[in-house]
Amino acid sequence: GDNLPPYFQLHFFSLMYEPEFINLYIDLLNYDRKYTDGKRKEFQSTIDRNLRTFIILPILLHPKSKGSIRLQSDDPFDPPLIDPNYLDHADDVKTMLRGIREVLKLGDTKTFKSIGASPQDPFDAYTPDCDGFQKNSDDYWICRIKHYTFTVYHPTSTCRMGAKDDPTAVVDPELRVRGIQNLRVVDASVMRNVPSGNTNAPTIMIAEKAADLIRNIDSVKYLRERTDKL
Numbered sequence: 072g073d074n075l076p077p078y079f080q081l082h083f084f085s086l087m088y089e090p091e092f093i094n095l096y097i098d099l100l101n102y103d104r105k106y107t108d109g110k111r112k113e114f115q116s117t118i119d120r121n122l123r124t125f126i127i128l129p130i131l132l133h134p135k136s137k138g139s140i141r142l143q144s145d146d147p148f149d150p151p152l153i154d155p156n157y158l159d160h161a162d163d164v165k166t167m168l169r170g171i172r173e174v175l176k177l178g179d180t181k182t183f184k185s186i187g188a189s190p191q192d193p194f195d196a197y198t199p200d201c202d203g204f205q206k207n208s209d210d211y212w213i214c215r216i217k218h219y220t221f222t223v224y225h226p227t228s229t230c231r232m233g234a235k236d237d238p239t240a241v242v243d244p245e246l247r248v249r250g251i252q253n254l255r256v257v258d259a260s261v262m263r264n265v266p267s268g269n270t271n272a273p274t275i276m277i278a279e280k281a282a283d284l285i286r287n288i289d290s291v292k293y294l295r296e297r298t299d300k301l
Contacts, residue, residue: 079170082128088114100221109197129170135160230260257281
């Protein structure tokens with residue numbers, strides 16, 4: 072429907088596939104080390120063919136899969152057990168597939184063809200786990216989604232804000248942790264739901280609001296009173 076939030080965000084950026092960056096690439100995307108040699112050959116192939124590369128990353132904005140955060144022990148210094156449980160919900164895989172299909176359509180446009188792009192380009196990637204599937208079939212892309220999807224590290228909503236009678240809320244509307252005195256949480260974890268986009272700006276806004284709450288002032292009203300007189 073028209074009132075539904077965007078389900079996808081596309082990240083465009085250029086990236087030279089330099090073989091010497093392969094270890095950084097593997098670590099950044101949290102890939103299994105077994106892919107290192109194959110990805111290095113893939114990168115070298117683009118250099119040998121004198122290709123220039125760019126990447127389009129389809130980002131799933133509103134996943135339905137739910138993960139968990141559990142205590143490892145009663146020692147507060149032990150790190151928690153975090154299971155993001157990515158792609159557990161079938162709809163998340165279907166949505167990712169829809170996004171990939173939309174990106175592939177771009178490769179057929181006049182503009183993208185003019186710079187040498189093609190919807191066939193993604194099939195040059197080293198993806199050994201999916202070699203048994205017909206290229207560009209739904210099964211092929213679902214395999215790549217399940218094996219090669221990675222996080223962009225924008226977790227939210229683990230300490231969500233809510234009213235006093237909300238059993239899912241960790242903090243109240245003033246960011247105070249329920250049941251504990253003199254403790255507030257001020258970061259992306261208090262968002263009730265994942266926003267449709269990057270989390271940096273909303274987190275800054277939460278921090279600005281928290282500063283006002285702690286100081287018991289309304290800085291927006293203060294600034295407007297002064298700017299209105301300019």
